[in-house]
Amino acid sequence: MKKLRTRHILIAALALGALLQCACTSTAVRVRPWERAALADDIMNPDRDPLGAAMTEHVYFSREAASGGRGVGGSGCGCN
Amino acid sequence: MVTAMTRSCRILGLAPLIVVLAAVSPAQVAPGNFFPPLGAEGLGGGAMPETSGKVVIVDFWASWCAPCKASFPAYSRLQRDFGDRGLVIVGVGVDDSPSAYSAFVARFKPSFVTVHDSQHKLVSTVQVPTMPTSYLIDRSGRVRFVHAGFHGDQTERELAREIEALLSEKAAAR
Numbered sequence: 001m002k003k004l005r006t007r008h009i010l011i012a013a014l015a016l017g018a019l020l021q022c023a024c025t026s027t028a029v030r031v032r033p034w035e036r037a038a039l040a041d042d043i044m045n046p047d048r049d050p051l052g053a054a055m056t057e058h059v060y061f062s063r064e065a066a067s068g069g070r071g072v073g074g075s076g077c078g079c080n
Numbered sequence: 081m082v083t084a085m086t087r088s089c090r091i092l093g094l095a096p097l098i099v100v101l102a103a104v105s106p107a108q109v110a111p112g113n114f115f116p117p118l119g120a121e122g123l124g125g126g127a128m129p130e131t132s133g134k135v136v137i138v139d140f141w142a143s144w145c146a147p148c149k150a151s152f153p154a155y156s157r158l159q160r161d162f163g164d165r166g167l168v169i170v171g172v173g174v175d176d177s178p179s180a181y182s183a184f185v186a187r188f189k190p191s192f193v194t195v196h197d198s199q200h201k202l203v204s205t206v207q208v209p210t211m212p213t214s215y216l217i218d219r220s221g222r223v224r225f226v227h228a229g230f231h232g233d234q235t236e237r238e239l240a241r242e243i244e245a246l247l248s249e250k251a252a253a254r
Binding site: 034035036037 | 142144145174175200210211213
């Protein structure tokens, strides 16, 4: 009898947890379209400084022998 | 056993209530709905034009939104082409900063009315799906078309066609 009771409580807790998770994922932590000013700011753009980005890229592929490893054309062999 | 079952049922009975409470959020304004009254949301920035019995476009924009910049000249053209026949365009800026709002309006000098929803009251009521979004409202105040985003000439052509259709309709009783 105790085993059955424990099982019922466990099922209820699991169901409740699943429902709560469903409810939370649909509404919580959601930036509304009109609240994206900070995200649209230029400071959020990782490539906003072309010269700095080129220098960082040069250091990266020279050190790691990974030319082309960031999505530009090339085989990534380091034979630049 | 009965006690355990009862308790389980009680816990499960609360679940739908919790789900409903967690999921409660205003629904998006969609075609067929009446648009919320523009004067009731405490909008600043400019005098609200008379919209009763007119075809209205309410466009939600922000200074940080690139397609919004592209849309302003198009809406100015539409206002110029259809304004005499009863079209009213209202641009609702949702910038947090009044200076960003003012600078954008000063830069583009729109031929239509712009207002500032700095508290995000109207935009929260309407629940716009993206920026920019425009709502084309018929003479009875009912939303007929929603344009999420602005896609250049294509959107402008669609809007012109829809405005033409709505202007030719007679006002229905609200």
